[in-house]
Amino acid sequence: MEAAVHMETHRDKKGKMHPKQFALMLMIIGMVMLFAGLTSAFIVRKAEGNWFNFELPAQFVASTVAVVVSSATMILAFYHAKRDNIKITQISLAVTFLAGLSFVLFQYEGFMDLAGRGIYFSPDNGSEGGMVSGSFIIALVALHLLHLVGGLVFVAIVFIKSLLLKVHKKNTLSISMCNTYWHFVGILWMYLYLFLYFAPQL
Amino acid sequence: MSNDHGHHKETFISKYIFSMDHKMISKQFLITGIIMGVIGVAMSILFRLQLAWPDSSFPILEWLFGEKWAPEGRLDSGFYMGLVTIHGTIMVFYVLTAGLSGTFSNLLIPLQVGARDMASPFMNMLSYWFFFLSSVVLMSSMFVETGPASGGWTVYPPLSALEKAMPGSGLGMTLWLTAIILFIVSALLGGINYIATVLNMRTKGMSMNRLPLTIWAFLLTAILGLLSFPVLLGGGLLLMFDRLAGTSFYLSDIFLGGGVGALEQTGGSPILFQHLFWFLGHPEVYIIIMPALGITSEVIAVNARKPIFGYTAMIISLMGISVLSFLVWGHHMFITGMNPLLGTVFLIMTLIIAVPSAVKTFNYLATLWRGSIRFTNGMMFAIGLVSLFITGGLTGLFLGNAALDITLHDTYFVVAHFHLVMGSSAIMGMMAGIYHWYPRMFGRMMNKTLGYIHFWLTFVSAYLVFFPMHFQGLAGVPRRYYSFNILPEFAPWLDVNVFITLAAILGGVAQIIFLYNFFSSIFVGEKSVQNPWEANTLEWTAPVEHIHGNWEGEIPTVYRWPYDYSRPDADSDFIPQNVPDTGSSEEVYVSPTKPDTSDAKEVEEKDNVMLFALIKNWFGLGRA
Numbered sequence: 001m002e003a004a005v006h007m008e009t010h011r012d013k014k015g016k017m018h019p020k021q022f023a024l025m026l027m028i029i030g031m032v033m034l035f036a037g038l039t040s041a042f043i044v045r046k047a048e049g050n051w052f053n054f055e056l057p058a059q060f061v062a063s064t065v066a067v068v069v070s071s072a073t074m075i076l077a078f079y080h081a082k083r084d085n086i087k088i089t090q091i092s093l094a095v096t097f098l099a100g101l102s103f104v105l106f107q108y109e110g111f112m113d114l115a116g117r118g119i120y121f122s123p124d125n126g127s128e129g130g131m132v133s134g135s136f137i138i139a140l141v142a143l144h145l146l147h148l149v150g151g152l153v154f155v156a157i158v159f160i161k162s163l164l165l166k167v168h169k170k171n172t173l174s175i176s177m178c179n180t181y182w183h184f185v186g187i188l189w190m191y192l193y194l195f196l197y198f199a200p201q202l
Numbered sequence: 203m204s205n206d207h208g209h210h211k212e213t214f215i216s217k218y219i220f221s222m223d224h225k226m227i228s229k230q231f232l233i234t235g236i237i238m239g240v241i242g243v244a245m246s247i248l249f250r251l252q253l254a255w256p257d258s259s260f261p262i263l264e265w266l267f268g269e270k271w272a273p274e275g276r277l278d279s280g281f282y283m284g285l286v287t288i289h290g291t292i293m294v295f296y297v298l299t300a301g302l303s304g305t306f307s308n309l310l311i312p313l314q315v316g317a318r319d320m321a322s323p324f325m326n327m328l329s330y331w332f333f334f335l336s337s338v339v340l341m342s343s344m345f346v347e348t349g350p351a352s353g354g355w356t357v358y359p360p361l362s363a364l365e366k367a368m369p370g371s372g373l374g375m376t377l378w379l380t381a382i383i384l385f386i387v388s389a390l391l392g393g394i395n396y397i398a399t400v401l402n403m404r405t406k407g408m409s410m411n412r413l414p415l416t417i418w419a420f421l422l423t424a425i426l427g428l429l430s431f432p433v434l435l436g437g438g439l440l441l442m443f444d445r446l447a448g449t450s451f452y453l454s455d456i457f458l459g460g461g462v463g464a465l466e467q468t469g470g471s472p473i474l475f476q477h478l479f480w481f482l483g484h485p486e487v488y489i490i491i492m493p494a495l496g497i498t499s500e501v502i503a504v505n506a507r508k509p510i511f512g513y514t515a516m517i518i519s520l521m522g523i524s525v526l527s528f529l530v531w532g533h534h535m536f537i538t539g540m541n542p543l544l545g546t547v548f549l550i551m552t553l554i555i556a557v558p559s560a561v562k563t564f565n566y567l568a569t570l571w572r573g574s575i576r577f578t579n580g581m582m583f584a585i586g587l588v589s590l591f592i593t594g595g596l597t598g599l600f601l602g603n604a605a606l607d608i609t610l611h612d613t614y615f616v617v618a619h620f621h622l623v624m625g626s627s628a629i630m631g632m633m634a635g636i637y638h639w640y641p642r643m644f645g646r647m648m649n650k651t652l653g654y655i656h657f658w659l660t661f662v663s664a665y666l667v668f669f670p671m672h673f674q675g676l677a678g679v680p681r682r683y684y685s686f687n688i689l690p691e692f693a694p695w696l697d698v699n700v701f702i703t704l705a706a707i708l709g710g711v712a713q714i715i716f717l718y719n720f721f722s723s724i725f726v727g728e729k730s731v732q733n734p735w736e737a738n739t740l741e742w743t744a745p746v747e748h749i750h751g752n753w754e755g756e757i758p759t760v761y762r763w764p765y766d767y768s769r770p771d772a773d774s775d776f777i778p779q780n781v782p783d784t785g786s787s788e789e790v791y792v793s794p795t796k797p798d799t800s801d802a803k804e805v806e807e808k809d810n811v812m813l814f815a816l817i818k819n820w821f822g823l824g825r826a
Contacts, residue, residue: 016402017402019321019322019398019399019402019403020321020322020398022321022398022401022402023321023322023325023394023395023398026393026394026397026398026428027390027394029428029429030390030394030428030429030431030432031432033428033429033430033432033433034432034433034435034436035436036433037432037433037436037437037478037481038436038440040477041436041437041440041451041474041477041478044471044474044477045451045470045471045474048471050469121443121447121449122443122447122448122449131469132449132450132451132469132470135443135449135450135451136451139439139440139443139449139451143439
């Protein structure tokens, strides 16, 4: 590995993608299959009947806004990193991190809301929340949350690197990978939210 | 990536244990796979003792498993099921997935595409260590008080979801699930690396249509794994939740005896697990067999001294098998009350898979036809694969048919089918690979005579073990039964069980010969020359002594496809891929997909959009 252990761009001079960036894309395909499998399982189970529909917590809308904002600031961070505007990159990454953190908090609030309505992950002796639909929704949302928390750690690492002046136009690999992953978890959330929102009509 | 790794001072730990060199990692996968294979095969012989002599006492069983699991030298029925389950798990995942694909993808991908190492050597190392950890966790389940998982390798709920269902549903099952989750992480880390390396790190001139068929097989196998393992991971996580968090994804309407009463967990669907499991489970069959087929393509072409017949057809077949493998999982579930229309769709898709599979076997036969065959040990095993793949494949036509499957499901006919088509034949492919690339791995040759003895005993015993099982299955003998001696209708088959067990012992003894040959040759085998089989692929151009970075100096440039054997216009009967084209005007044997140029740089530019170029050539669009 050339020098470049510390200086790697996400694309080489010919525009070819860095193998690590490519590997991340593949990893994302694997994650897409995980969620595709689970949402398919949701549809198969729902089709069997005996299914309890309920409204999603309002806090999930706030989560959606938070993730959209964080994606926008991530785009800004990446754009400016490629142009050596280090200050704006740092600020944008910090905002991305905070918006991501607020996503986590809104999700927590959402779980509390569900619990308040008697919808738990595991059955509760015949209460409405004991239905498997609650378990499915919480499992899907929590698994996504786990992926997003991984993304938050990634954003934090890139933010620290940017503070150490290690993110600039000649060293864009880490921020590019972070950018790709962060958009993926954002889009994944949008998919899950819309899927769960329209699930009662499926 | 430069080869400056070669100049680093390596410690014992960095060289042999936490190694990031793909060649060492391939050996780690192989040795671990062999150890797991020995355990898996030994288990099968031990439970076959029970099937052959159900009322006899074998002191060795008590000595091995203690009084609890083998009282008076006779296997406990629950532990018998545990052995069957762990045997299946070990052979499918640990030997034929990690041991086969892990070994040869690691060894050959960088060497045959012309790369210094994998795209991410660190991820590659992690992949092995997750596999190792997974193996340890699985084997530890043999030592827990309630015994290992014992609901079969497919771990269908409710036996797998309900801890109280039977002893094998307890901690052993939790450990099984943990092991498989670790295994999936390993498989994904490895697979991502294989794909990234093949698509991104090929040497100059190594366009996709010059890739050896081994690499095509490993690439498509990795893609299958990437698309199917996460679904099993999802299914496994839900199962874990059912076991540990009190959910009921797969549990419903269960009444427990012993005063427990109705289970609180309701609303789940056990069939749902089968869908998620077989969405991986069927592609898994191809994850196992495709690397073996790739290895066979290479070994047969090299030793028949002929270009592989139908290079393009072989690739299209692999692609066809890969796509179809995702559309047939329902054929494992014909008896779950599936809608007959859906069953018919799965039936048709299943039978269509026979087409690309047959194309491959015909191409192997056509490659052998009138070749100057060298019956090396590797070649014997490669031909063995073709034989077993055909024999086992034919019974797939029966089982793929929904109407017949209703009768044959869960009988020994199924056991015979899959042990031949993806068990024994994949083992043959793995052995072909070991014998063929042993000189590349260890710099020495294996003993040829012992290799022949190993081959014939293994080949004959595979048929003797599995062929009679077809007749047992047709007569309705069910699989996974502990003992048949209280069922008079199956009494006539007891003698056949004795015969099968004796044949299995013969097969086991053959593997001892292999083990001796394998390990002793590392130290005392004849030293290998640079290219002992006179093969064309790039791995034989690298120095015999392993160096981190694979080649000293520049990586070789590729000028031709890998199957230029016995060209009438050439002096030698093989032309390695790195030999420049001398500009001969007459191209006698050429790849149908090979662009009409000998200039490596030009090829690379032409194939910037690799798959597009390949498809263009298949349809003849590139030949104005």
